[in-house]
Amino acid sequence: MPEKTLPHETTVPEAVSTAMKSGAGKPRSLGQDAWRELRGSWLFWSSGVLLVLFIVMAAFPTLFTGVDPRQADLRGHYLAPPNWSHFFEADWFGYNGQGQSVYARTVHGARASIIVGVCVTLAVTVIGGLVGMLAGYFGGWVDALLSRLTDIFFGIPLLLGALTLLQAFTHRTAWTVSLGLATFGWMQIARVMRGAVITQKQADFVTAARALGAGTGRILFRHILPNVIGPVIVVATIALGGYISTEATLSYLGIGLQDPVVSWGVDISAAQSQLRDAPHVLLVPASFLSLTVLAFILLGDAVRDALDPKLR
Amino acid sequence: MGRFVARRLLQMIPVFIGTTLLIFLMVYSLPGDPIKSLFGPKAADPATVARLRHEYGLDKPLLEQYWNYISGLFQGDFGQSFTGRPVADLMSEAFPVTIRLALLAFGFEVIVGIALGVLTGMRRGKFLDQFVLVLTLIVISIPVFVIGYVTQFLLGLKWKVITPTVQDSENLGQLMIPAIVLAALSLAYVIRLTRTTVGENLRADYIRTAVAKGLPRKRVVGVHLMRNSLIPVVTFLGTDLGLLMGGAIVTEGIFNIQGVGFTLFKAIQTSEGPTVVGIVTVLVLVYLLTSLLVDLLYAVLDPRIRYA
Amino acid sequence: MTTMEKTANVPEPRAADGDGTPLLQVRDLHVEFHTRDGVAKAVNGVNYSVNAGETLAVLGESGSGKSVTAQAIMGILDMPPGRIPQGEILFRGQDMLKMSAEERRKLRGSKIAMIFQDALSSLNPVLSVGYQLGEMYRVHQGLSKKEAKAKAVELMDRVRIPAAKERVDDYPHQFSGGMRQRIMIAMALALEPDLIIADEPTTALDVTVQAQVMDLLAELQREYNMGLILITHDLGVVADVADKIAVMYAGRIVETAPVDELYQRPAHPYTRGLLDSIPRLDQKGQELYAIKGLPPNLLNIPSGCAFNPRCPKAQDICRTETPALAPVTERDGAPLAGRGSACHFWKETIHG
Numbered sequence: 001m002p003e004k005t006l007p008h009e010t011t012v013p014e015a016v017s018t019a020m021k022s023g024a025g026k027p028r029s030l031g032q033d034a035w036r037e038l039r040g041s042w043l044f045w046s047s048g049v050l051l052v053l054f055i056v057m058a059a060f061p062t063l064f065t066g067v068d069p070r071q072a073d074l075r076g077h078y079l080a081p082p083n084w085s086h087f088f089e090a091d092w093f094g095y096n097g098q099g100q101s102v103y104a105r106t107v108h109g110a111r112a113s114i115i116v117g118v119c120v121t122l123a124v125t126v127i128g129g130l131v132g133m134l135a136g137y138f139g140g141w142v143d144a145l146l147s148r149l150t151d152i153f154f155g156i157p158l159l160l161g162a163l164t165l166l167q168a169f170t171h172r173t174a175w176t177v178s179l180g181l182a183t184f185g186w187m188q189i190a191r192v193m194r195g196a197v198i199t200q201k202q203a204d205f206v207t208a209a210r211a212l213g214a215g216t217g218r219i220l221f222r223h224i225l226p227n228v229i230g231p232v233i234v235v236a237t238i239a240l241g242g243y244i245s246t247e248a249t250l251s252y253l254g255i256g257l258q259d260p261v262v263s264w265g266v267d268i269s270a271a272q273s274q275l276r277d278a279p280h281v282l283l284v285p286a287s288f289l290s291l292t293v294l295a296f297i298l299l300g301d302a303v304r305d306a307l308d309p310k311l312r
Numbered sequence: 313m314g315r316f317v318a319r320r321l322l323q324m325i326p327v328f329i330g331t332t333l334l335i336f337l338m339v340y341s342l343p344g345d346p347i348k349s350l351f352g353p354k355a356a357d358p359a360t361v362a363r364l365r366h367e368y369g370l371d372k373p374l375l376e377q378y379w380n381y382i383s384g385l386f387q388g389d390f391g392q393s394f395t396g397r398p399v400a401d402l403m404s405e406a407f408p409v410t411i412r413l414a415l416l417a418f419g420f421e422v423i424v425g426i427a428l429g430v431l432t433g434m435r436r437g438k439f440l441d442q443f444v445l446v447l448t449l450i451v452i453s454i455p456v457f458v459i460g461y462v463t464q465f466l467l468g469l470k471w472k473v474i475t476p477t478v479q480d481s482e483n484l485g486q487l488m489i490p491a492i493v494l495a496a497l498s499l500a501y502v503i504r505l506t507r508t509t510v511g512e513n514l515r516a517d518y519i520r521t522a523v524a525k526g527l528p529r530k531r532v533v534g535v536h537l538m539r540n541s542l543i544p545v546v547t548f549l550g551t552d553l554g555l556l557m558g559g560a561i562v563t564e565g566i567f568n569i570q571g572v573g574f575t576l577f578k579a580i581q582t583s584e585g586p587t588v589v590g591i592v593t594v595l596v597l598v599y600l601l602t603s604l605l606v607d608l609l610y611a612v613l614d615p616r617i618r619y620a
Numbered sequence: 621m622t623t624m625e626k627t628a629n630v631p632e633p634r635a636a637d638g639d640g641t642p643l644l645q646v647r648d649l650h651v652e653f654h655t656r657d658g659v660a661k662a663v664n665g666v667n668y669s670v671n672a673g674e675t676l677a678v679l680g681e682s683g684s685g686k687s688v689t690a691q692a693i694m695g696i697l698d699m700p701p702g703r704i705p706q707g708e709i710l711f712r713g714q715d716m717l718k719m720s721a722e723e724r725r726k727l728r729g730s731k732i733a734m735i736f737q738d739a740l741s742s743l744n745p746v747l748s749v750g751y752q753l754g755e756m757y758r759v760h761q762g763l764s765k766k767e768a769k770a771k772a773v774e775l776m777d778r779v780r781i782p783a784a785k786e787r788v789d790d791y792p793h794q795f796s797g798g799m800r801q802r803i804m805i806a807m808a809l810a811l812e813p814d815l816i817i818a819d820e821p822t823t824a825l826d827v828t829v830q831a832q833v834m835d836l837l838a839e840l841q842r843e844y845n846m847g848l849i850l851i852t853h854d855l856g857v858v859a860d861v862a863d864k865i866a867v868m869y870a871g872r873i874v875e876t877a878p879v880d881e882l883y884q885r886p887a888h889p890y891t892r893g894l895l896d897s898i899p900r901l902d903q904k905g906q907e908l909y910a911i912k913g914l915p916p917n918l919l920n921i922p923s924g925c926a927f928n929p930r931c932p933k934a935q936d937i938c939r940t941e942t943p944a945l946a947p948v949t950e951r952d953g954a955p956l957a958g959r960g961s962a963c964h965f966w967k968e969t970i971h972g
Contacts, residue, residue, distance in 0.1 A: 040656075148323070152330035155596045157558045160576075164338045164588065167580050245455045249562060252457050253577065268458065275465050286458040294453035517741040523696050524736075525807065526729030527759050539746050614746055615791040 037306035044306075047298035054292050058110040064088065067104035069262045074099040079278040093284045096267070097274050105262055106285050112174050112263035113292065117244040119178040120185060125236045128186035132193025133228075137201060137220055147194070150187045158184045158246060166255050177256050181243055192235050196228035203227075230307045237300035241293035248289055264289040320607055324600050329382075335592045336378050339585045340370070368394070368586070381589065390590035393579075399590035402575060407594070409481040410564070410571035414556040416484065416491035421499045422549060429506020429545070434533070436511050445507075448500035460493045460566040477568035490567040494560055498552050505548055509541040516540070543613050550606030554599035641713040642669040643847045644693070644732075644815055649707035651688050651871075654700060660918040662688040664871035665707075667945070670815065670847040675838075677850045677858040677879070679894070680868035681915050686851045689868075690817045693849075694734050695724045711815075730760045733808035735837075737820040739800035743792040749776075749803050750788035756810040775806040779836060798829035802836065809840060815847040822857060834861060855898060859883065864958055867891050870916045870926035873945060876960045887948045887961035887970040889931050925964070937964050 038044045057064055067090040077095035082102070086092050093102040135146035153161075161184035162177075169176050200206060201224065209223050250256030251265025252272075259266060264285040271282035365371045369380060384391060390399035432441040451459070467489060468476030478486045513519060514537065522536045561573035568574075572591055579587035611617045651663035663685040670676045678686045691697045693709055695716065709716045711732065716724060736742040744752060753775055754768030763771065769788060776784035779802040781795075792800055801821060808816050821837065822830040838861045841848050852858060858865060858879065865882050867875045867890065875888040886892040893911040913930040916922055922929055928938040941964070948959035951971050963969060 148326050148330065151323075151327040152334060155327060155331035155599050156335065156592070157555050157595075159561065160558050160592065160595070161338075163561075163577075163580055164335065164592070167583070168338070241453065245453075248455050249457055252455075253561070253565075254581075268455075272461055275461055276469055279465070282458070282461065286454070289455065290450075290453040290458070293455075294449060297449060297452060517736065517738060518744040520696055521736060521742045521807075522744070524694050524728055524734045525756060525759070526725050526727070527755065528725065531755075531759065536744050536747070540744070543746075615748075616745055616793050 034303075034306040038302060041302050041306070043298050044302040047295040047302065050291060050295035051299065054110055054288075054295065055114060057107055058114040061108045061111065064107045065090070065101075065104045067101045069100060069105040069108040070260065071104075072098045072100050077101075079274060079281065081278070082280050082284075094278070094280045096271065096281045097278075102267075102281055102284050105267055106264070106288050108262045109264040109267060109285060110288070110292070112257055112261055113244045113247060113265070113289065115174045116178050116181070116247045116257075117240045117292075117296070119174070120181040120243040120247075121236050121240040123178065123182035124186040124189050124239070125232065127182065128189025129193050129232060131186070132190040132195075133197050133220060133225070135190070136194040136197030137216075137224070139198075143194075146190075150190050153184060154187045156184060159249060162246065162250060163253065163255050166250065172256065172258055173261070174257065177247055177250060180250075181246060185239070185243065188239065189232060189235060193228060193232055196231055197224055200224045200227050231304075234300050234304040234307065237303065238297050241296035241300075244289065244296070245293050316611060317608065320604055324604065328596065328600060331596045332382070332589070332593050333378060335596075336381065336589055337374070339588050340377065341374055368392070385593065390593070391586040393584055393587045395584075399586050402587060403572075403590060403594060406570065406572045406575040406591075409569060410557050410560055410573065412481070412484070413487055413491055413494060413560060413564070413569060413571060414553065416487055417495035417498075417556055418549075418553055420492060421495045421502055421552070425499050425502030426506055426542070426545065429503045430510055430538075430541075432503065433507040433510025433541070434514065436507075441507070444503060448503050451496050451500040456493065456497055457562045457566065459496055460490075460563055463489060463493055464566060481569055481571070487569070490563050490569060493566075494556060494563040498556065502545060502548065502552075506541065506545050509544050510537065513537055513541045539613070543610065546609055546613065547606050550602050550609065551599070554595070554602045557598060558595045641710070643672050643674075643712065644849075645669040645708075645710040645713075646689065646693065647708040647710065649689060649692060649709065650705050651685070651692050651697065652703050652705060654703060658919045661921060662871055662918055663692070664921075666868070666871070666873055668866050668873065668876070670849055672814065672847050673842070673845040674864070675841065675848040675850055675862045677852060677862035677865045678868060679852060679855070679858060679865055681853060683915050683918060684868040685871035686868045687819055688871075690734070690819055690849060690851055693817060694728060694732065696728075696734075726760075729756055729813070730811040731813050732815045732817065733811070733813040735801075735804050735808045735816065735818040735821045738824050739797070739804045740792060740824075742804060743800065745792055748789045748791055749795070753803070753807055753810060756807065760811055771810075775810055776803070778809070778840075779803070779806040781806075797825050798833060801825060801829075801833050805833070805837060805840070809844070812844050813846065815849070816841070817849045817851070819851045820853070821850075823852075823854070830857070837861075855894065867894070870921050871918070872926065872962060873960075874927065874962045876945070876958065877948075878958050881956070881959060885970050887959065887966045888963045889933050889965075889969055890927050892969060893930075893932075925962070933965055933968070935964070 065088065073095075077091075077099040079097055080091065080095040080099075082094035083089070083091045088103075090101040090104060093106065096102055096105065131146050131150065135143040135150075156164075158181065162180040165183060166172060166177065166180040206219060206223055209219050214223070247256055248263075248265030248268060251258075251263060252269040254269065256265055257263045259270075267285040268282055268289070271278075271285070275282050362371075369377055372380075381391060388400065390403065393399050393402060428444055432444045435441050464476050467473045474489050475486060478490060480486060518540075519532065519536055522532045527536075557572060560569075560571055561577050563569070564571045564573040565577060572595070576588065576591045578584070579591070646666055646668050649663055649666045650661070653660040653662060662683075666685065666689050668676060668678070678689070680686045688697070688702075692702075692704060693716075697704075704717060707717070711727065716727070719727075743749065750769050750772045753772035754763075754765070757763040757768040757771050758765065773784050773788050776788060781787060781799055781802055787795075792803070795803065801824075805821070808818075818837065822833050825833060834857055837848070840846075850858070850862060862879045864876065864878050866873045867882075867888065869890050875882070875886065875891050877887070882891065883895065886895055890911070893909070896909040897911060899908055911930055912932075916926050916929075922939075924937070924939040924941055925931070925934075925943050928934040931938065943962045943964045945960045945962040946966065948956050948961050948966055948970060950956060961969070
């Protein structure tokens with residue numbers, strides 16, 4: 001008897017979940033599924049709201065406070081404690097060792113951190129993405145060369161490399177700090193990208209595209225990139241939080257941003273000696289910093305969970 | 313297997329040369345004159361500067377300086393710091409301290425990290441899982457120096473449970489809290505990674521087979537689940553051991569531990585080129601060796617790699 | 621559910637051996653999965669039975685509930701999200717759903733074993749095949765590591781893996797697909813169980829290897845006089861080895877019959893559709909028949925007969941009343957042993 005095969009059945013949940021999507025209902029794409037999943041995730045919404053808040057704060061700090069973050073009144077306000085009920089006022093979070101409003105400084109400090117975080121992330125995604133894609137797609141000596149290059153940079157931890165590079169600059173801005181972090185931060189994306197491209201390269205649709213005569217550029221950017229960008233975005237989003245945290249660490253070590261730039265790292269660094277007398281001067285910017293980092297990590301987590309049908 | 317090791321060893325050579333050269337270039341070719349900074353804000357006597365330059369070989373072309381440095385390395389000579397002490401001496405004081413600290417932190421990471429990771433991975437969605445997950449997120453979000461300061465403030469200054477700074481770096485009890493602070497971030501990652509791999513492997517087909525074979529739950533988990541789940545965790549832990557030593561800059565600074573991070577940070581601030589290069593070279597070596605070990609371990613644990 | 625009581629009327633094809641109870645009997649089994657999108661009803665009142673030495677083929681599309689039923693029998697469903705709201709699974713007359721977890725574990729592997737579809741992912745990639753085979757003896761019979769390994773070599777010989785002694789320490793990825801499936805079969809056979817459930821054992825294999833593996837399975841089944849539940853979507857495989865067939869659709873059995881009769885005279889439009897969609901040499905040049913439409917959505921199974929939206933013969937009654945699995949008879953009312961059909965118009969289908 002000649003054989004007749006029906007669409008084959010795999011493990012239960014898969015077969016059942018396929019059957020749940022078939023029939024009358026419209027089939028859903030992975031992207032639509034991910035969005036459905038995200039819409040129902042409170043983690044996604046809470047991190048999203050936090051991020052929007054911080055980004056607005058970075059872009060338009062004067063919406064939140066009219067107080068000048070650099071205006072100091074040492075005699076009147078030296079380390080004055082917070083007035084928790086004075087919402088959005090200069091003394092809401094008390095004053096620092098210079099007699100400056102901690103609230104105003106924290107609001108204005110958002111900009112530097114977010115600029116550094118976003119710049120570094122964009123830079124590492126582009127550099128790492130390109131290196132990984134070329135290494136993964138071409139293989140052979142290109143891969144050997146680029147992989148050793150990646151290994152070389154991997155040998156130097158992010159903080160250590162950035163420290164060594166940045167100490168050469170006497171005048172450091174958000175741009176120089178971003179440069180320092182990006183130089184030693186792109187390797188992880190490169191590895192993720194390389195692995196993903198190698199997997200995708202062998203996929204049938206790539207072979208099909210090649211058989212139809214698509215050029216290298218077209219295959220890479222039209223066929224492979226859309227399929228590997230998901231995990232890269234997830235890694236990058238989570239890393240963004242890490243860069244903000246590392247920027248603050250650099251400032252704390254005195255090798256990051258400097259006064260007169262208002263930044264959370266600078267303020268935390270300045271506050272350490274007064275931790276005993278006025279913990280709020282350190283804890284307020286530290287909390288804002290941590291919340292921002294947390295929001296990026298949660299967002300990345302939520303997107304990953306939504307993109308990964310295996311974990312559903 | 314032998315070929316695998318040989319290939320990995322060969323690959324290490326260009327990486328070692330590349331990484332040390334990179335550090336060398338950053339320290340010596342970027343703006344900021346180490347000799348001038350020796351004199352501080354005072355104007356330096358040009359003749360003295362030239363003599364010192366010559367003494368430290370800084371007047372030679374950069375690549376020649378690098379060559380001299382590397383050939384010195386093979387005789388155990390890390391060069392001299394600008395204060396006149398051999399860098400090897402400085403390091404032999406600092407490394408044992410950091411190794412103790414890093415090993416303590418590593419032990420903490422392995423034991424607590426894997427235990428909590430397995431526990432939460434098997435109980436996904438339960439209270440303990442959610443609780444630990446939130447805790448790891450908090451730890452990941454707060455920069456290490458803030459964790460360090462708050463710990464020091466609360467335990468050392470407010471409640472006086474520990475001495476705020478480490479007085480005796482040979483006293484493991486005193487190193488305990490700094491080690492936990494140092495391990496905190498990696499610990500959070502180990503927990504999350506273990507949780508994920510355990511959770512994923514629990515759904516694997518071969519686990520279903522193991523259950524269908526009528527194996528007791530203990531055996532399904534202990535033999536079939538663990539072995540597979542721990543492979544990526546071992547990889548992470550291996551590379552992390554090297555990073556812990558280099559990452560001790562902040563922790564050692566806060567608790568005043570005279571280890572590698574502390575010495576390195578001081579050297580960077582004072583543009584002590586030879587010390588920076590020397591310490592980073594050793595750290596790179598440690599990193600390369602640990603990643604080689606990880607690869608070998610990986611091959612031992614996963615037959616698919618071994619026979620690839 | 622009215623379906624159930626009626627099914628009991630369907631005569632067994634072969635007298636049950638010994639005390640009269642079949643080896644395995646599934647009665648009115650329901651399985652549902654609670655998901656975010658709703659409750660997916662994967663199995664909706666399945667009845668079937670298998671005797672020693674008998675092969676039951678369960679035929680159906682993806683999502684028809686054939687694998688879920690098997691996993692419920694094995695007790696390897698993930699619960700939650702799975703749930704068994706009602707039904708019985710009797711093994712030698714004892715309801716396994718009422719047994720303790722430990723009692724069920726002891727049955728698994730030793731009395732009832734399962735062969736999975738994808739041997740590569742179903743075998744542990746980091747343990748040698750010898751270890752995985754030997755584990756059966758170590759756990760269930762308490763043999764030592766060394767004895768278990770010797771038994772593993774014996775087993776590999778039984779399923780005709782060449783150079784078993786040398787290959788016992790190899791890992792699953794070092795074997796070919798056919799050899800891996802032989803290892804899966806060896807693992808299921810290890811303790812000479814009374815019943816083997818094979819879930820699409822040859823789907824992942826090359827056509828040439830499929831026949832070899834199927835023959836081996838059938839041969840060993842005869843030798844040990846085991847009951848075999850063969851889950852498949854491949855009508856070709858079924859014809860050669862099965863004694864009787866149960867066709868499943870949307871979690872129900874829509875037709876049961878001895879194997880030859882089903883091919884000659886299907887009594888359900890779905891079965892007929894399946895048979896008609898087999899390419900045939902004598903109909904060269906004609907367009908190949910295909911059942912219209914898609915399998916039903918398990919979250920929202922059509923009312924009445926679940927097949928009605930795709931059925932060429934559907935009438936109004938098919939949309940309102942769920943047909944029970946009724947005994948199928950000859951035109952003159954003479955009973956046909958072992959035949960049943962869940963179609964309002966089975967008479968027209970078989971005799972029309």
